[in-house]
Amino acid sequence: MSLFATFNSIAFVVIMMIGLYTLIARQNLVKKTLGLGLFQTGIFLMYITLGVRDGGSAPILQEGADLAYSNPLPHVLILTAIVVSLSTMAVALALIIGVREEYGTIEADEIATIDRAEAEEGHEA
Amino acid sequence: MSDPVLLINVILLVIAVVTAIAAMWTRDLLGAVMLMGIYSLLLAIEWANLFAMDVSYTEAAVGAGAATILLLTALTRTGIREKAGPNFHPTALLTVLVTGGLLIYGTADMPRFGDPQAPATVNVAPEYIAQNVGKVDAGDDGPENDFGDHVPNTVTAVLASYRGYDTMFETAVIFTAGVCVILILRPLSPSARRETAQNQEDA
Amino acid sequence: MSDSVVLRTIGGMLFPYILVYGLYVQMHGEIGPGGGFQAGVLVAAAFILHALLFGKELTDRLLPTWLVDLAMSLGVLLYIGVGILGLVKGRYFLDYSVLDPTHPAHAEALGMTLVEAGVGLTVASVILTMVRKVNGESS
Numbered sequence: 001m002s003l004f005a006t007f008n009s010i011a012f013v014v015i016m017m018i019g020l021y022t023l024i025a026r027q028n029l030v031k032k033t034l035g036l037g038l039f040q041t042g043i044f045l046m047y048i049t050l051g052v053r054d055g056g057s058a059p060i061l062q063e064g065a066d067l068a069y070s071n072p073l074p075h076v077l078i079l080t081a082i083v084v085s086l087s088t089m090a091v092a093l094a095l096i097i098g099v100r101e102e103y104g105t106i107e108a109d110e111i112a113t114i115d116r117a118e119a120e121e122g123h124e125a
Numbered sequence: 126m127s128d129p130v131l132l133i134n135v136i137l138l139v140i141a142v143v144t145a146i147a148a149m150w151t152r153d154l155l156g157a158v159m160l161m162g163i164y165s166l167l168l169a170i171e172w173a174n175l176f177a178m179d180v181s182y183t184e185a186a187v188g189a190g191a192a193t194i195l196l197l198t199a200l201t202r203t204g205i206r207e208k209a210g211p212n213f214h215p216t217a218l219l220t221v222l223v224t225g226g227l228l229i230y231g232t233a234d235m236p237r238f239g240d241p242q243a244p245a246t247v248n249v250a251p252e253y254i255a256q257n258v259g260k261v262d263a264g265d266d267g268p269e270n271d272f273g274d275h276v277p278n279t280v281t282a283v284l285a286s287y288r289g290y291d292t293m294f295e296t297a298v299i300f301t302a303g304v305c306v307i308l309i310l311r312p313l314s315p316s317a318r319r320e321t322a323q324n325q326e327d328a
Numbered sequence: 329m330s331d332s333v334v335l336r337t338i339g340g341m342l343f344p345y346i347l348v349y350g351l352y353v354q355m356h357g358e359i360g361p362g363g364g365f366q367a368g369v370l371v372a373a374a375f376i377l378h379a380l381l382f383g384k385e386l387t388d389r390l391l392p393t394w395l396v397d398l399a400m401s402l403g404v405l406l407y408i409g410v411g412i413l414g415l416v417k418g419r420y421f422l423d424y425s426v427l428d429p430t431h432p433a434h435a436e437a438l439g440m441t442l443v444e445a446g447v448g449l450t451v452a453s454v455i456l457t458m459v460r461k462v463n464g465e466s467s
Contacts, residue, residue, distance in 0.1 A: 004131055009232035011138045015145060017225040022149045024221075025214035028207040030154055030200065034161055037192070038145055041168060045138075048177050053246050054128075054239040058176045059254065059279040060360065068241070070176045071250040072279040076288060079280065080295045082183045083365045083451060086192055087302030090458040093199040094309040097462065100203045107208050178361035182353070186369040191455050194376055198462045276358045276437060284363060285440040289422040292443070293407050296450050300404045303454035307397075310461045 008049040016042030029096045029106045033089060040085050047074040131238060133174050141167045152207040154200055162193040179280045253283050339381040346374035354448050358437060364444035368451025376459055384463070393460070396453045403450030410442050 015038060022035030051071035059072040100106050103114055141164055148160035165188025172181035236243035256279065276282040284292050313321065354367035379387040414423035424439025425432045 004135060005237040006232070006235075007131075007135050007138065008238055009235050010229060011142065013225050013228045013232065014142055016228070017221045018142070018145050018149055020224065021214075021217050021221045024217035025212070026149075026207070027210065028154070030196070030203055031149075031157065031207055034157055034196075035149060037161065038149065038164075041164075041188075044168075044180075045171075048172060048175050048180060049238065050235075050243070050245045051177065051250075052130075052175050052239045053243075054241050056176055056239070058178045058361070060178070061254070061277045061279060069250075069254050069279070071245050072253050072283050073249065074245070075177045075180050075280045076283045078177070078180050079183050079284070079363075079365055080292065082180070082187050083369070084295060084298055084302075086187050086195070087299045087454065087458070089192060090195055090462065091302050091305045091309070093195065093462055094306045094458075097199060097202050098309055106203050110208075179363065179366065182361055182366040183369065186366060186373060190373050191369055191376070191459075194373075195459055195462060198459060202462075202464065276440065278358055278360060278362075280361075281357045281363050281440060281444070285443045286424070286436065289411070289443065292447065293411065293422070296404055296407055296447050299454050300400060300450055303400055303450075303457050306458050306461045310464075 008045065012042045012045040012049070014042075015039075015045060027108045027110075029099065029108060030093075032108070033092045033096070036092075037085065037089060040081070044078045044081065047078050050074055128239075130174060134171065134238075137167055137171045137174065141171065150212070152209060153205065154207055155197075155205045158193060158196045158200065161196070162189050165189040165192065179278075253287065254279055256282050336381050339377055343374055343378055346377065347371060350374060350452075354444065355441075357444050358440060364447030365451055367444075368448040369455060371448070371452040372455035372459075375456055379460075384460075391456075393457075396456055396460075399449050399453040400457060403446045403448070403453065406446035406449065407443055410439060410446070 019035045019037070019039030019042060023032050023039065026032060026035065051074035053068055053070055056068045056070045059069045059075065061069070096106055099111065103111050105111060105114075144160055144164045144167060148157045148164060151157050151160070165184055169181045169185040169189065172178075172184055236245075240246070256276065276286075350367045350370035353362035353370060354364065357363035357367070375387060375391060378390070410424070410427075411422040414426050415421055417426040419426050422439075425435045427438045427442075428435035
């Protein structure tokens, strides 16, 4: 019972950490973006869990009914955060497309190698 | 286990975590994007289960719809294969274990799932649900509306009224992101294109 | 994808209904679940579906790029305009009660509707623009 009652606070950390691991361990820029998105959904889970209330219902008022409503504030914050996360992801993808056109690859380590080679060429010239 | 909300919550989250691991594990970017779409759909059901209807709507439309389309469109221009490499990364594992351990240690003090005495439920939520802002002198002269001068959806009320500034700048952020995408992906001007061609000839 | 008869027929039938549903979510946001953010994404999804099924050229004729760019800024300007109206009438920024001084509750509802319309307009056009740009269409 106690594990189930605190399950969400462990689950959101697990989801965030899967995202963080991908962000560090993988070199592919698109994969890094996906990991960042996963990290964000972990935070969404934490916020929505905080708004839940035993025997609660959706925070949509009903005339004459005495219900225990969930806290609407986390819903508002996360609702806007989801749309903003889509916008930031679009900017990231646009930059990745630019990187691909410039370097011909989207692997971070290969890009670093190309940059280093170009810098050495510059020194010699 | 008497509470169905908690039971469904746990089942959905276990499936979601497994889907997330699969999405991050695979080297096929196309498969990863599709798995992330499934993950978003699972989360949309999870939000509906946790009574966050508006968030569920948005997650289903954004996560499973718009984001998947955007990623698939981007993949057509970046390639769908990820370079093979080691899955084990000691630095990443150490960082994740330390950060995750600290976060779980920190969440030990958080209220249990659905605690009616949780600070978030006790302190500000009743104020938002009562919706007293702007209703100080709702006169008797006007025609009576169905909901006692309240906007029934408290999420919209908080979004557009209590946090009007926040939503305004949130909209500005989205607008700025749109302008950024237009500027980053704009076609090169003829002079810039000539310059790039010149550089490539020199190299 | 556009060579599949089944997809084109079903998608063509769905397109107006998705648009109407988006408008319903937009206008019904104060009463049920929904609002500008959700409606914006739904409307954008309808046009993306249209572009996938019938080609970009037809969607561009239906909804030219300059119109989408205009809608993008008009949404933000509508939101800020409602805020500045409060200042002009001598009240606070984003004070909705100036919209209907005789009945503050109605002014509140009207203000929320206008603001949500601004949000919906911006979100729909920005998402549509993003998909178009990432797809490599020039304006």
